[in-house]
Amino acid sequence: MEKQKSGEPGSHIGIFHVDEIRFAQFNIPLPEGDELIGHHPEGRAWPPDGEEAKMVRYPFYVMEMPLFIQRLQGYAAGAGAEILFETEFTGLVLEKGQPAGIYARSGDEELTIKAPLVIDASGVDGVVRVSLPAGLGVETEPIDPQDFLYVILQYWDDLAEDFPRGLNFYPFHKAFINPGYGDGAIVGIGQPEKLEIASQVQEQFLKERFPEVKHRLVKKTWGRTPYRRPPFSLVADSFMVVGDAAFMTKPFSGEGVTSGFTACRIAVETADRALQKGDLSREQLWPLNVRYFRDQGAKFAGLMAQLLVAAELPRDDVSYLFSRDVVFSSYDLEQMNRYFEVKMGPGRLLKTAAALLGGRLGGKLSREGFAALLAAMKRAGALQKHYERFPESPADFPEWEAKARALWDEG
Ligand SMILES: Cc1cc2nc3c(=O)[nH]c(=O)nc-3n(C[C@H](O)[C@H](O)[C@H](O)COP(=O)(O)OP(=O)(O)OC[C@H]3O[C@@H](n4cnc5c(N)ncnc54)[C@H](O)[C@@H]3O)c2cc1C
Missing domain, CATH: 3.30.9 (D-Amino Acid Oxidase; Chain A, domain 2)
Incomplete structure (x- = not known):
């Protein structure tokens, strides 16, 4: 739609x-x-x-x-999808408190479309996610x-x-x-x-x-x-969220077309299995969370933590890092685009540590910038590891979420 x-x-x-x-x-x-x-x-x-x-x-x-x-859209239509243009989502159909379809407006016509699964791919405002009832296990606050x-x-x-x-x-x-x-x-x-x-x-x-x-x-x-972390869960009973609606843009560029495709592909495979079983429960849709967050989601969480700090560094600090090929080297930028993480062997790690330390001791890197960078690297590592351990089962999710909130400084 x-x-x-x-x-x-x-x-x-x-x-x-x-x-x-x-x-x-x-x-x-x-x-x-x-x-x-x-x-x-x-x-x-x-x-x-x-x-x-x-x-x-x-x-x-x-x-x-x-x-x-x-x-x-032509590929989708060729594969049998029907796309309703000029049709606006206006609300969720709920049955026993769970999504069971949507209400929509098309010109003067009010539509009710029943569906076993509703997927929110509505872009930054996540219009379906924010109209979910509370208590289904997905955050419903609109983006700030x-x-x-x-x-x-x-x-x-x-x-x-x-x-x-x-x-x-x-x-x-x-x-x-x-x-x-x-x-x-x-x-x-x-x-x-x-x-x-x-x-x-x-x-x-x-x-x-x-x-x-x-x-x-x-x-x-x-x-x-x-430009924020995704919701901690992308699924509820009969519900999924993907793309900009789930805040899946690349943290280093804001591009989001193909990073959204990553989740769409997992969503398709997960939904297909669930539909074949005739069971669209949160448990059956949970693999979208596990597969997304353990891989791209984990890398993006690490990058986000690092870049939020790198983006605020004083001008002289950024100039120094550029000149010493730290963070802003050809290698880092290519790796970040290609793999969403920068793989560091012992040699590169040592070189980076030496450049950071040398910059601080030589007065080329501000005390605040140095401290912020070290703290961000530590936090980025912890966040990435935590997302890589996204729980296999919804039963272990509350404990995981509490720790994730602490790592994001959300109390
Ligand atoms: C200026 C700019 C430049 C960008 N350049 C790039 C780039 O070069 N490369 C890149 O990868 N990314 C780029 N991005 C980011 C990229 O556009 C998004 O990440 C991407 O479009 C997200 O796709 P999406 O399908 O999740 O959401 P969207 O593309 O936002 O699609 C959501 C769709 O839902 C529809 N919709 C919303 N509400 C309703 C409703 N109530 N009922 C029915 N339909 C609704 C909208 O009309 C829209 O068509 C750019 C973003 C901006 C703003």
């Missing part, structure tokens, strides 16, 4: 990008024709100041989002507006030849410059807390980096992605 018209979903974003390796991983044919804007085998990550960018050898496809979504990443995209044309082209990431400002249409570029930013903050930081970033650049602003758009 989709509240927008056919062809509309994705149009508020326009151009977006997807890692090349995910097409094979999810069995999706590569984009072609108007859907394909470009293919970029590598990108660059820039320090807060200066021109010493790191190459990130990790290919992306740049694509037209509405056409990509239409293609996926401070927990969004506010993403602003400016489409620029008529640019000078020396303006950055291809994929460019500026981690200190959480800004990026990506390919637009033709020779144009998308100048973007993603900042938590408030849209106004994102706008101010983008202005500041452009003033610092590109004060005199002549350009024509073709279009300016913005959107929200979640």
